[in-house]
Amino acid sequence: MSLLERRLIRETSFGLAGKLWRISWTYVLLLCALAGVGYAALYSAGGGSAEPYASHHILRFAFGLMLMLSIALVDIRFIARLSWPAYAVAVTLLVLVLHMGHVGKGAQRWIDLAGMQWQPSEMMKIALVMALASWFHKASWEQMGNPLFLLPPALAVAVPVVLIVKEPNLGTAVIVAAVGAAVFLAAGIRWWKVGLIAAVIGLVAPIAYGHLHDYQRARIITFLSPESDPLGTGYNIIQSKIALGSGGMWGQGFLQGTQGNLNFLPEKQTDFIFTMLGEEFGFVGGVAVLGLLALIVLGAMGIALRCRHQYGRLLALGIGMNFFMYVFVNVAMVMGAIPVGGVPLPLVSHGGSAMIMVMVGFGLLMSVHVHRDVEFGDGRDNP
Amino acid sequence: MRRESKRTGVFTRRALLLVAGQLGALGALATRLYQVQVVDGARYATLAKTNRISERLIAAPRGRLLDRFGVTLAGNRSNWRALLVAEQTDNVDGTLDNFTRLVPLADHERVRIDREVRRHRRFIPVVVRDFLDWEDMARIEVNAPDLPGILIDVGTTRLYPFGSTLAHVIGYVAPPNEDDVAEDPMLALPGLRIGRAGVEKYYDLALRGRAGVAQLEVNSVGRVVRELDHQEGMQGQDIGLTIDSELQKSVLARLGDESASAVVMDCRNGEVLAMATNPSFDPSLFNSGVSQAQWIEWTSNRKAPLINKAAAGLYAPGSTFKMVVGLAGLQAHAITQTERLNCPGYLDIGDTRFHCWSKGGHGLLDLRGGLKNSCDVFFYEVARRTGMDNIAAMANRFGLGVKLDIELPNARKGLVPTREWRIAQGKAWNIGDTIVHGIGQGFLQLTPLALAVMASRLATGRAVLPHLTRTIADVLQPGSRPEDWPPLDLPERDLRAVRDGMWQVVNEPGGTATIARLTLPGVQLAGKTGSTQVRRVTREQREHGFKSEDLPWEFRPHALFVAFAPHDAPRYALSVVVEHGNAGAATAGPVARDIMTDALTIDPIGRREPPQRVAESITPGAPGREGSR
Secondary structure (H helix, E strand, O other): OOHHHHHHHHHHHHOHHHHHHHOOHHHHHHHHHHHHHHHHHHHHHOOOOOOOOHHHHHHHHHHHHHHHHHHHOOOHHHHHHOHHHHHHHHHHHHHHHHHHOEEEOOEEEEEEEOOEEEOHHHHHHHHHHHHHHHHHHOOOOOHHHOHHHHHHHHHHHHHHHHHHHHOOOHHHHHHHHHHHHHHHHHHOOOHHHHHHHHHHHHHHHHHHHHOOOHHHHHHHHHHHOHHHOOOOOHHHHHHHHHHHHHHOOOOOOOOOOHHHHOOOOOOOOOOOHHHHHHHHHHHHHHHHHHHHHHHHHHHHHHHHHHOOEHHHHHHHHHHHHHHHHHHHHHHHHHOOOOOOOOOOOOOOOOOHHHHHHHHHHHHHHHHHHHOOOOOOHHHEOOO | OHHHHHHHHHHHHHHHHHHHHHHHHHHHHHHHHHHHHHHOHHHHHHHHHHOOEEEEEEOOOOOOEEOOOOOEEEEEEEEEEEEEOHHHOOOHHHHHHHHHHHOOOOHHHHHHHHHHHHHOOOOOOEEEEOOOOHHHHHHHHHOHHHOOOEEEEEEEEEEOOOHHHHHHHHOEEEOOOHHHHHHOHHHHOOOOOEEEEHHHHHOHHHHHOEOEEEEEEEOOOOOEEEEEEEEOOEOOOOEEEOOOHHHHHHHHHHHOOOOEEEEEEEOOOOEEEEEEEEOOOOHHHHOOOOOHHHHHHHHHOOOOOOOOHHHHOOEOOHHHHHHHHHHHHHHOOOOOOOOOEEEOOEEEEOOEEEEOOOOOOOEEEOHHHHHHHOOHHHHHHHHHHHOHHHHHHHHHHOOOOOOOOOOOOOOOOOEOOOHHHHHHOOOOOOHHHHHHHOOOOOOOEEOHHHHHHHHHHHHHOEOOOOEOEEEEOOEEOOOOOHHHOOEOOOOHHHHHHHHHHHHHHHHOOOOOOHHHOOOOOOOOOEEEEEEEOOOOOOHHHHHOOOOHHHOOHHHOOEEEEEEEEOOOOOOEEEEEEEOOOOOHHHHHHHHHHHHHHHHHHOOOOOOOOOOOEEOOOOOOOOOOOOOOO
């Protein structure tokens, strides 16, 4: 590494202007566009009015954007030191919510903090990625072959997954597990272990099914045959499909969706916001939104690939994976492709704490991007 | 150095693998979206429109019936009732058993509930018990855990503040049958009632109003998910009747225990002020279903409490028909006003002898005297000279034997025979038939209402028709002013002669009904008695000192009386029929006198008729009425 290059890194890493310059404004613009889609959808969900959803949505996004940019300027090495503390806090909150959180829609998920209701599981997703990235930061390829080395991070995944299942919130637990698995995979876990784990899951799943809550089981049954109980749990999916279907290729037009506006659609402003969009803007609009979401996922993955230290790579990949899982679960859910599971569409659905946590995640992602070339102990690649 | 690049390479490969997986998954979502939105889109779009919205009707409150002063005669009140939703309980019988322990259910109620539960889908509520009082409701609420599937809600029920006093005019409401429901789907709603008799039936459509519509989202088995839209229905119209509820009450009281009926009309405009039939019944019993025992009691009662005798009871008018016969004679120039006829006590036509009620005869009488003494022979002779067809035509002009447009669906037309009618029956019309019709016997069949109309027309010379409707939805209906009715087109002189005769009946010494003379100062009543045999009296009986009082009740003659007052400025006309009351003068006369006294003296101060808008188009003589038949 040349002296010049080292100086360059130092300058760009620690100057405020340089940091601002290194922020990917294109990416920020994509996020703004997605929030704009959310505004339009919530405006329609509010019956053609900014109240009660859209105006709050855009205010929260503005706040989230400031938060994101602030976090982006924080040195990634400092953030890395906060990984395990953040993880500890998140686990504590998860335990707390099980004992004193209040019940919403049949599950203990929420906790009151700073005037808002938070789902600790949202925070857990990011904290877990940070903790895993921190653990694997210094891990060599050889170390990744050592099962004893993999045991602590595996436990770090298992603990929150079990806690979230107990809430119970199956959907989020699956997302957390999937994100953890993605980080493991990217960190270099051997393929045969991946195969082994997959096999174990395949064997355990039927047994675990026996321990599921009734409503969780009902969701899975409903998923397999939504028409079997149209008014019970399958009702949401059928209504959602009907609304999407009535959108057709080009949609019924902005504010013209009948199913959403006649309140056929349940929870149209939260979980089923994509259905609103699909009904009013049709297949074309739906695919456009999916394209925008794909660009954001790809951008996160691109940031991961461009980063030159393992912590940043794993963190960016984990956050990108988290966002992808949100999108996939939500959209697949409203189309009846997977069981319904209380997962919002990030930056589009109405909901405060979820959006803040998503923006915190993007703040970390952007910090990775800003600090992609910094000197970072053993984890940094030599050019 | 190598370490790191190995690790980086693995990361890059696996990250790209993940990206490929993510893109593949999003691509799959897009494909799925195409399937749902474009390929299956049409099917779902149809589903969206047809399958999900169901219109459900909401009952409109039934219009009220008011008397002429705005007093409620039929209203609505809240009805707290217990409903059973079968699907909310595992054991319908168990729930009902528990319910019976709290609020006893009769066996026939259990049978009805079981039948309805079987017939309806399990989420449709079935009425278990209507008209719960607070105590029952409290008992049910406290024991709610033992009564799964039972819920309490409030509907409306018909309220008749005057009960049996007006039962025959107002009629009653009862649960609709299947044909009714086919006509108006609103009637399928639980607790809804349809007018089954009287004004309630006549004005059923107007009173019923229009059902509201709630657009509901329902699932494929019809269970309601949520309400989407709510259109208020139109409340039924209030109908203001011509009835004076105070007068009605006193008229019914005057009838006492007799099987009798009376009609009081405003003779200037045909408004029926009171129409009473005794005995009566409690109309609210029909609301919840009449018990078998009650029904048997009603139908086996020889005084027939369910029949509106005032409008549907048919009686031979007897001597009350004599005014019509006299007028027919004058009109046909068969007699003159002053012409005197001799009554020797009988009239022989061919080899048949027709007796006068006075064995010794009345001697020479003119028309006024004939009426005053109610001489039969005089009117035998008038009828003989006039002929039945002329008499029938005159009767029809007085509203007898013609259809009267009264707002009572079961009102009867009665019968005034003509020769043609008799020949159409395949029989010959004999001169003897004409003779007996001269004194209101024979085939004549008239209702007390028709007799009251006759009295009104005699009093005013106008062709008033009886009606019960004064206002609809606060709009005064045509027919409430005397000018709305055309004159009868009879010479005033002829009418005056008949009225004089009626005045003499009551007010001159020797008149047949001096008992009916009013005791009010300065007001006099003109009237006519009548008594009609139910069974033929043979000459043998007559010669053996026959007394109708000795007959069993159901064979005694009916007693009739028609009257109007004040005789010089007629305001009220009435008819009274006391079934099997023997002589008209002795039985019906005092009743008529007392009723007329009430009509004249019930103080209208403080009971001013409420101001009403007049209907825009007034067709003189033809009171237009809305509503159904």
